[in-house]
Amino acid sequence: MKGPVLAAVKRVTSAASVHFVGGHPLAGSHQTGVDAADPRLFEGSTVVLVPGSRAGLRPLKTLWRAVERGRSFCPAQDHDNTVALISHLPHAMAHALVHVLARRQDRRRLIPLLAGSFRDVTRVASSDPEQWAQILRANIGPLRHAVRDFSRELRRLEKTIPTSRLAAHLKKSQMFRRPLFHGR
Numbered sequence: 007m008k009g010p011v012l013a014a015v016k017r018v019t020s021a022a023s024v025h026f027v028g029g030h031p032l033a034g035s036h037q038t039g040v041d042a043a044d045p046r047l048f049e050g051s052t053v054v055l056v057p058g059s060r061a062g063l064r065p066l067k068t069l070w071r072a073v074e075r076g077r078s079f080c081p082a083q084d085h086d087n088t089v090a091l092i093s094h095l096p097h098a099m100a101h102a103l104v105h106v107l108a109r110r111q112d113r114r115r116l117i118p119l120l121a122g123s124f125r126d127v128t129r130v131a132s133s134d135p136e137q138w139a140q141i142l143r144a145n146i147g148p149l150r151h152a153v154r155d156f157s158r159e160l161r162r163l164e165k166t167i168p169t170s171r172l173a174a175h176l177k178k179s180q181m182f183r184r185p186l187f188h189g190r
Contacts, residue, residue, distance in 0.1 A: 009082040010144065012058045028056035030085065032093075038134040056085050090148035095156055097138055098149065100131040 015026040033051035057079065080088070103124075107113055142149055166175045 009086050012056065012082050015058055026058040028058070028082070028085075030054045030056070030089070037132075038137060054085055054088075055079050056082050086145055087148045087151070090145050090152040091155075094142055094145055094149045095152040097130050097133065098142065098153060099156070100128045104128050104131045 011028050012026070031048055031051055031053045033048050107116060107124075110116060163175070166172050
């Protein structure tokens with residue numbers, strides 16, 4: 007989370023010539039450690055840059071143009087709210103779904119039936135639990151807001167399932183999602 011990082015940097019840097027910029031490459035996998043290293047990990051990824059001040063932006067923009075990386079600049083609070091929704095919430099959802107299955111009395115019958123949908127949706131629950139516990143706790147305010155938004159949407163879907171509006175509801179999300187990943 008960049009808000010607390012930028013606040014800490016302000017406490018330790020007093021020189022006007024120090025221009026701290028937080029960075030967050032939007033790339034990764036559920037694997038951790040040296041054995042999971044991938045030299046192509048950042049290819050095609052976007053890096054979010056969170057400047058502590060505007061003064062350091064010009065040379066940084068020049069650098070990122072030179073290495074031809076996708077980049078996005080935003081204030082710390084915007085970054086923290088965004089990653090709560092697009093990264094931290096999916097991790098929390100994956101863990102919640104695994105817990106739903108694990109708590110079922112009939113899980114031994116269900117587990118052999120698991121296939122692609124469950125695997126794809128819960129992949130990130132295989133990530134390092136200690137690392138993700140730290141990440142989720144560090145961004146607790148924005149994550150709680152994202153969880154509340156998602157819970158409202160689940161209740162909306164639950165109410166829509168028995169109605170004639172269900173297909174239209176699903177079509178709306180399909181049409182929004184499809185171009186996000188170039189049709190994948």
